[in-house]
Amino acid sequence: MRFFNIFKRRELDCQEVRDVSSDFIDGDVSDKQKARIAFHLERCGPCTAFVNTLKATVELLRSAPDAELPARFKQRIRDSLGDQRV
Numbered sequence: 001m002r003f004f005n006i007f008k009r010r011e012l013d014c015q016e017v018r019d020v021s022s023d024f025i026d027g028d029v030s031d032k033q034k035a036r037i038a039f040h041l042e043r044c045g046p047c048t049a050f051v052n053t054l055k056a057t058v059e060l061l062r063s064a065p066d067a068e069l070p071a072r073f074k075q076r077i078r079d080s081l082g083d084q085r086v
């Protein structure tokens with residue numbers, strides 16, 4: 001069934017979704033990719049939480065100068081992102 005193989009859409013896994021999540025938030029992905037990510041997020045709570053946290057973080061960092069962020073809040077972001085540098 002070659003026809004179906006060509007058009008078969010492979011679903012993204014969690015790692016792939018997280019790898020592209022910052023591009024997704026920036027709108028820096030194709031419509032097709034966006035749809036695949038949204039499809040995954042509808043079914044995956046942890047990735048939805050990850051993207052929401054990242055989105056909130058990105059928006060906050062954009063709207064507020066870094067120095068004005070309370071240290072405790074930054075720590076919370078670091079904790080929720082798995083101890084990555086913010």
Ligand SMILES: [Zn+2]
Nearest residue numbers: 013014044047
């Ligand atoms: Zn996932």
